[in-house]
Amino acid sequence: SRKRFEETFHQVRTHFQELYRKLFGGGKADILLETTDGEGTPDILEAGIEIQARPPGKELQSISLLSGGEKTMTAIALLLAIFKSRPSPFAILDEVDAALDEANNERFNRIVREFLTESQFILITHSKRTMSIADVLYGVTMQEAGVSKRVAVRFDDESPESKPAVA
């Protein structure tokens, strides 16, 4: 079980380093086992997990100082790294892109597309950019107050949220 933890940790770490670089278009990130006061070898069975992340062009600092969008992108890299080492037939992401600007939203979408050979993705979003990568789009509305209804979404006219076509 110690062996299994070590193997999984190593896998996740490798995926995280690669996914972070892809999501940020550069920079460097890592997960490490904590050592007591930063000295000596970590106790594999007990040590906590530290996250380091340095966006491109910036200095390495505590991840707490990262911006909202940078934290989301770092978290997505780590979550997808875990997902990659323990794949599931499907993944569901509920509005994970809320804090992302246009450029980051696009990189996030591109990374999601790379996972599609292995898994189905269900994305809940308000972002038109994320909607544009969907193979199928479902709208949910409450035409009758308090009662949810599924509707078809026409993507060529204005915001699907305001004018969905009824299926």
Add this chain to the structure above:
Amino acid sequence: SRKRFEETFHQVRTHFQELYRKLFGGGKADILLETTDGEGTPDILEAGIEIQARPPGKELQSISLLSGGEKTMTAIALLLAIFKSRPSPFAILDEVDAALDEANNERFNRIVREFLTESQFILITHSKRTMSIADVLYGVTMQEAGVSKRVAVRFDDESPESKPAVA
């Protein structure tokens, strides 16, 4: 001091009820002092604060069941109610509209405009709709990696985030 708490609580409660209706275009909300097992009179000096909120057309349920956007709108109503009873010359809201759809974003912006007779508002946002109510717009970019710079924002061309004009 018990008197002061009671007065403030009463003021905030009144503002909250009104602001909630404005933000949701209906429905009903309240803040209450908790009673032990819902019975008897609350202990004014000790009682916790309960929040009730019922969006228009829906039944009253625990606020935990509300959606992300509904929680944000309810929270904004309460925060602005507190702000209204303890006004400050300025208010700073950092990306509070992240979870809001277009319709709620617009109602939120309209409410902010009502507060402008009394206070200055500084809004940090990624939403074009929120940007459109600003009297002044500042862009912040990092043309040199890791170094922030203020730039002017032209609002008529594409997303200010991608092509700000340099001031």
Add this chain to the structure above:
Amino acid sequence: MFLKRLTCQGFKSFADKTDFDFMPGVTGIVGPNGCGKSNVVDAIKWVLGEQSARSLRGRQMMDVIFNGSGTRRSSGVAQVDLVFDNADQTLPCDQTEVTVSRRLYRSGESEYLLNSQACRLKDVRELFLDTGVGVDAYSIIEQGKVDVLLQANPAERRIIFEEAA
């Protein structure tokens, strides 16, 4: 193996029977605030055996039954069905289509079904063992929860990590 269809009836805001058909690739779910998108996520967690009402944003499990609206009376039962395509036989059963169902009645009575046969939660869990499907898998990221690993302290992160992987 992949998800084929989700059906909700009487579950949270889905008063009427509502289907979602899933394809390989990306399925997007959109709509205004409060219309039911995250309730779809809750439905999938619930039918796969979620035991914590809190993790479904409720205070008690009864909270998942449609409890009425301005124009409707509350439901007596909540039901969710999740259909999997099992053509590649990833799931240890003969059928090429496997349906997991869960029901909760106002009385508190609760049922799990596999291909319409009553079963126990234990059977559902055993079916999905080692397939990466289940509420403990790191495959569902709830609204507002994307930052959890970053916000946690190193010790908490370790615990989450060990559960996920």
Add this chain to the structure above:
Amino acid sequence: MFLKRLTCQGFKSFADKTDFDFMPGVTGIVGPNGCGKSNVVDAIKWVLGEQSARSLRGRQMMDVIFNGSGTRRSSGVAQVDLVFDNADQTLPCDQTEVTVSRRLYRSGESEYLLNSQACRLKDVRELFLDTGVGVDAYSIIEQGKVDVLLQANPAERRIIFEEAA
């Protein structure tokens, strides 16, 4: 009374002296992720006397000094100035323009200034007493923190409420 100008130099990502002029009405601040918008909020909190490094997303107060980039060396000092229009004499001092400043050196040495005169944090707090300005006022809602009152339990909410009002 209203805010007139914010000036940051060596504060977080604002390596170079940068001004923001505020008008009555709505000032919008926009830009890509990580470019410095929330750092502007931190600057205002800091100059008004914020004592908690954690509340500024740092681990120690030294974290607010610009610590270099790919192309720049770190700064030796962080300074923020906040200018108030005091034409209506809301603030108890004669000037129609009041400037609050704060400096932090790498040595750990720290200064507050009122209209360029050295003073103590206590003086800054007394100046703003009963004006609704200050870090304890409910006038700054940080990123990701809008839901705090809803997430808190009733007892915690009471405490927050008492501090705010």
